[in-house]
Amino acid sequence: MATAQSTTQVLRLPALPIERLWKRAPVKRALAGNTLYRLGVLITLFWVGVALLAPWLAPYSPTQGEAALAQGGPSLAHLFGLDKYGRDILTRVVYGSRYDLCIAVTVVGCSLVVGTLIGSISGFLGGKMDNLIMRVMDMLLAFPSFVLALVFVAVFRPSLMTLMIALSIRFIPMYARLVRGEMFVERVKEYAVAAQAIGSAQVRLVFRHLLPNSLSPLITQSTTNISWAVLNTAGLSFLGVGIQPPTPEWGVMISEGSPYIVSGQWWMSFFPGMALILMTAGFILVGDGLSARTER
């Protein structure tokens, strides 16, 4: 029966609090889940490797092209073909992994820290302040996020900084709400009551006991958020308000190749898009695996 199977599968993966997850050999633990999860971890590691080793992996220069070869299709010398300035697309795809990956991880990391602080302070203060902070967060969440980021970046001149701030605005309220909700759940658990009973201070209770135990859903949410951040960065760059050419960013490359699609030169946009899919899919698979693991 379908249901019975699913229960045993969930039981086989022990739900570990995040602290123990770090203490055990991380690589071994990471590979112990199901196949899709493992695949996701491999893909993510692959991109981290590509981003780190880009100068050694890439066969050509990412910004210098050979004008004579411009718009050439895929060949043995240029596996992914060349763009309108004769730049090697494989090289640009390899370098492109640095931009989207770094931006997404930084954005999500910063939002995680800021959002967690706001959420836990809000939950800690309680009462009117809590209400006010959460109303503001709700208002930010109510905004269609891509439109908000679009307007924000365009108004403040496209730059790396504005792009990252614009994307963070979307994720901070998400984390604040999540952490506050988790802390309310944790607060009534026995260990928290016990900690209060032995007279530990409120600040200590929140930051030493409640917060560490509320982190695991945040980590799960973060992998999914990274994939969104990657897609949003590429989308804004595609519209011309994110990263600017000639940077070899994937969204920029897709945008530069788009006029040539109608005349059949597909490779300029196709390969950066495939790279994007592979990167976001990796993070989504990791996220799915983690959430299956932590679900109780």
Next chain:
Amino acid sequence: MELINYVVRRLALIIPTLLGASLVMFVLTTLIPGDPALMRLGNFATAEQLKSLREEMGLDKPPYERYVLYLGGLVRGDMGRSWRTGNLVLDDLQARLPMSLELGVCSMLLAIAIGIPIGVWGAASKDSVVDYGGKAYGILGVAMPLFWGGLVLVYLFYFKFGIAPAPTGRIDMLVSPPTHLTGSYLLDSLLTGDLEAFLSSAAHLVLPVITLAFVTGASIARMTYTSMRKVLASQFIQVSHAYGISPRAIVYKFALKNALMPVVTLIGLQVGFLIGGVVLVEVVFSLPGIGRYAVESLLVNDFAPVQGFVLLVLVVYLLINLLVDLLYSVLNPQVHNG
């Protein structure tokens, strides 16, 4: 009566949200580094030209006065004038909104029609081909940048197979648009019985709608799948199995009803994503909708249209979410609108 109260209260809540948004937009656009008048005239403008334009744009007044003037204009339906098109922003938006609504509504309907069956079917037949196929679709659709998906479709169906029209505009150049009734070409041509215009405008909508629906449908499929699996693992389903009720009846009669509840709410949240998608798709397919209007205005620092666009999008978004919440309370008798 309770329901009417609830609706009125929710509608009243929209006003402070819009006020907040208009203030944020106003502050953002006044904070822009650089002089808007200078940006518009270019570096070679004379001091007099700059001065007169600044007066015309109201830039010589203090910010709070400009905001009050702007709000006063909004109340009268005056969103200012776009200097790029030379028209009133309200007129420009009115001309372009039907196109975007047409695109958004068709895509959402198709996405629901794809996503829910795949999610339900996949969850009901665990470890089957459908299950894995559905999962693969869910991951691919969520991971795919939709502007890229649109380009791939254009390459395949316009360039390779030659069955789709060129990705420019919403109707063939040679076909005259239908008589203006609602502004939606599909509806107008149907209402006036203009078959040629209907076919042409439908053909121009097919690829954009598929692009948006593929991506949105994937999210819906994933949400439906998760929700359905949760319900199927719950005790009342196991008890039904023990009673010997047929699995088909359990899935479609008992589980489905309960699983679709959260999905309704989540579809409401998808609307925010869909709006961002509409912007991207309109740019890829050069469709004359409000999204492309906003992006093109943004790129040349024409901010009145952008302010109008954001407020309009917000109103549409909030109204749709209100509708979704109402639908939810109709579907689920446990919810009392408190």
